[in-house]
Amino acid sequence: MIGIIAAMDAEVEQIIQFVDVTKKETIAKTELIYGTMKNVDVVICKSGVGKGNASMATTILCMKNQLDGIINIGTAGGLIQEEKVLDLVISEDIVQADYDTSPLDGQEGLGLWYKADNRLKEKCKEACEQCGISYHVGTIASQDLFMARQEDFNRVMSLFPSSICSEMEAGAIAQVASTFNVPYVIVRSISDTIYHNENAMEFSKYVSLASLQSAKLVHTLIEDLYEEK
Structure with missing residues (x-):
C-alpha cells in the first residue's frame, strides 16, 4: 500500500479522480x-x-497501515533562479530549517536533516519526464514560516545554501516516515519564486493547475512503481 499525503483539499480532490474509493x-x-x-x-x-x-497526519497514516512508501505533494516557494511557477521540486534531502539548538550544540544544532528514498526519487524524475513536467532535484527547506521578507530568504540561504525551495510540512513528514522506516519522497509545486515576480499566477488558478499536475504525476509514478515489480 502507498500512502499519499496532500497539503490542500484541492490536491486531495484531484487525486481521488484517479482512485476507486473503497472506504x-x-x-x-x-x-x-x-x-x-x-x-x-x-x-x-x-x-x-x-x-x-x-506530523500528526503522517503518524496516523503509519500506525494504521503497512505502507510500502509515502508520496507527499504540496506547494513551495522557489529559491533559485532556474525555477518557474508550476515547476516541480523533487526531494534529494529535507532540512528542518527552523530547528536550532546552536546555543547548546554549536553548528551541529542548526537544522535536522533527512534523506529521501533514492528509488522513489528516481521514479519521480522518470514520471515527470513522461508527463512533460519541468522539475528540479535538491534540498527542501522546511520551517513553520511563510517566507515573505528578504531577511527570511537571507537566513535560510546563508545557513542551508543547497536549499531550492521553502515550505512548511516536509520536515515533519520526513522525520515521522524515517522513524517508522517507511520510504518516502517529497514533491513540491512552485507557486512563486523570489527571483521571478513577473511569473506569478493568480492563486486560485495556480491551485487548480498544480493540483491536477500533481495528481497526474502520482498516478504515473504509482503505475511505474508497480509495473517494475
Whole structure:
C-alpha cells in the first residue's frame, strides 16, 4: 500500500479522480481515504498546514497501515533562479530549517536533516519526464514560516545554501516516515519564486493547475512503481 499525503483539499480532490474509493475513516480530524489506483492499494490524507499538522497526519497514516512508501505533494516557494511557477521540486534531502539548538550544540544544532528514498526519487524524475513536467532535484527547506521578507530568504540561504525551495510540512513528514522506516519522497509545486515576480499566477488558478499536475504525476509514478515489480 502507498500512502499519499496532500497539503490542500484541492490536491486531495484531484487525486481521488484517479482512485476507486473503497472506504473512508476519520481519526483525530484526519480523514483517511482508501482505494485503489491502477489496482494498487492506496490511502490518501490531507496534512494541513505546518509541521504539527503534518506530523500528526503522517503518524496516523503509519500506525494504521503497512505502507510500502509515502508520496507527499504540496506547494513551495522557489529559491533559485532556474525555477518557474508550476515547476516541480523533487526531494534529494529535507532540512528542518527552523530547528536550532546552536546555543547548546554549536553548528551541529542548526537544522535536522533527512534523506529521501533514492528509488522513489528516481521514479519521480522518470514520471515527470513522461508527463512533460519541468522539475528540479535538491534540498527542501522546511520551517513553520511563510517566507515573505528578504531577511527570511537571507537566513535560510546563508545557513542551508543547497536549499531550492521553502515550505512548511516536509520536515515533519520526513522525520515521522524515517522513524517508522517507511520510504518516502517529497514533491513540491512552485507557486512563486523570489527571483521571478513577473511569473506569478493568480492563486486560485495556480491551485487548480498544480493540483491536477500533481495528481497526474502520482498516478504515473504509482503505475511505474508497480509495473517494475
